Amino acid sequence: xxxxxxxxxxxxxxxxxxxxxPEIKGKPVVIGADPKNGAGRGVAxxxxxxxxxxxxxxxxxxxxxxxxxxxxxxxxxxxKRYSSTSQRLMKIFKSFAEKTQQVSIDELYLxxxxxxxxxxxxxxxxxxxxxxxxxxxQLNCSIGIGPNKLIAKIASDMNKPDGITVVxxxxxxxxxxxxxxxxxxxxxxxxxxxxxxxxxxxxEQLRRCSKQTLxxxxxxxxxxxxxxALGKGxxxxxxxxxxxxxxxxxxxxxxxxxxxxxxxxxxxLAEMVHAxxxxxxxxxxxxxxxxxxxxxxxxxxxxxTHIATNNINVIKESINKLIHPYLHDQRKMRLVGVRLxxxxxxxxxxxxxx
DNA sequence: TCTGGGGTCCTAGGACCC
DNA sequence: TCTGGGGTCCTAGGACCC
Numbered sequence: 570x571x572x573x574x575x576x577x578x579x580x581x582x583x584x585x586x587x588x589x590x591p592e593i594k595g596k597p598v599v600i601g602a603d604p605k606n607g608a609g610r611g612v613a614x615x616x617x618x619x620x621x622x623x624x625x626x627x628x629x630x631x632x633x634x635x636x637x638x639x640x641x642x643x644x645x646x647x648x649k650r651y652s653s654t655s656q657r658l659m660k661i662f663k664s665f666a667e668k669t670q671q672v673s674i675d676e677l678y679l680x681x682x683x684x685x686x687x688x689x690x691x692x693x694x695x696x697x698x699x700x701x702x703x704x705x706x707q708l709n710c711s712i713g714i715g716p717n718k719l720i721a722k723i724a725s726d727m728n729k730p731d732g733i734t735v736v737x738x739x740x741x742x743x744x745x746x747x748x749x750x751x752x753x754x755x756x757x758x759x760x761x762x763x764x765x766x767x768x769x770x771x772x773e774q775l776r777r778c779s780k781q782t783l784x785x786x787x788x789x790x791x792x793x794x795x796x797x798a799l800g801k802g803x804x805x806x807x808x809x810x811x812x813x814x815x816x817x818x819x820x821x822x823x824x825x826x827x828x829x830x831x832x833x834x835x836x837x838l839a840e841m842v843h844a845x846x847x848x849x850x851x852x853x854x855x856x857x858x859x860x861x862x863x864x865x866x867x868x869x870x871x872x873x874t875h876i877a878t879n880n881i882n883v884i885k886e887s888i889n890k891l892i893h894p895y896l897h898d899q900r901k902m903r904l905v906g907v908r909l910x911x912x913x914x915x916x917x918x919x920x921x922x923x
Numbered sequence: 924t925c926t927g928g929g930g931t932c933c934t935a936g937g938a939c940c941c
Numbered sequence: 942t943c944t945g946g947g948g949t950c951c952t953a954g955g956a957c958c959c
Binding site: 627628673674675676754755758759868869870871872 | 957
């Protein structure tokens with residue numbers, strides 16, 4: 570019997586800050602952009618449950634969050650702190666299963682099929698994991714257990730914070746049926762809206778819809794959605810993940826039309842991206858720049874070299890070439906970014922000088 | 924009114940090759 | 942003048958996730 574577990578830390582960034590800074594415990598805490606007394610740009614990355622009582626949530630604009638609770642503790646994210654905590658946590662989790670798959674800084678799957686006999690034992694196993702995490706790191710997590718990754722993932726979200734939700738195979742249908750389609754991975758606001766026009770709002774309604782209807786409306790993705798509604802999901806728990814791209818983007822403090830500032834920022838981003846590239850000993854073929862105008866219209870433009878390289882000058886030359894048409898746009902720019910992709914790890918063959 | 928930054932995956936069209 | 946089909950690579954945009 571396959572038993573998959575999904576572990577998700579509760580309000581991870583905020584919890585790490587509270588642990589590091591005990592005097593803010595019990596207060597609403599928002600991690601994200603600097604609110605600058607209500608004039609800040611950007612969004613809240615996460616917040617604790619106390620802040621949620623004020624209606625603050627992640628991805629909310631930081632000025633909105635500030636309006637809802639000006640007295641909250643606003644902190645800028647300290648990624649070094651989060652990633653070192655994450656590394657220690659992952660080490661703990663990985664000691665509980667041979668097959669694990671980390672999906673983000675605070676989330677992972679465990680295949681515990683060979684660790685427990687049944688779902689009751691799986692629940693006890695989850696309790697043991699939580700105890701160790703609480704003792705070693707003073708942090709809470711929520712755990713979902715099910716016959717595949719999809720069910721485990723949805724389950725872990727059901728009893729937050731500090732919860733355990735177990736969904737044995739025979740309960741999968743009842744578990745999923747009443748939930749909104751939005752709970753399924755990959756169904757976001759757009760797909761939710763399109764499904765609503767077919768009168769499909771719950772997972773049960775999605776399951777009862779004919780597969781052919783979904784295939785006609787959404788293509789292969791429709792068939793995949795139908796499978797999810799039936800509770801089918803992948804059980805492959807593997808850590809193998811190849812980096813596909815490395816990028817950096819930055820929002821200007823104020824929208825600008827100043828070409829020098831724009832190119833300067835792109836060069837700075839290029840250097841940061843290049844540093845990451847060399848750290849990983851990668852060679853790239855494609856440079857993509859992204860430009861967001863003040864009206865949020867976002868454009869990307871890419872160019873590729875025939876042979877992979879790790880030369881920073883290639884990045885800068887591509888930037889010069891790609892940014893040029895956008896500098897003549899009437900609108901001010903809000904954000905620019907640089908992304909490298911199409912990687913090889915081997916040194917590209919030397920070009921023959923002839 | 925305002926909307927960050929790091930990513931992945933998919934689609935669709937065009938160029939080009941055989 | 943009209944004309945195929947398969948494959949690969951590149952580019953642009955969109956949807957989604959944490």
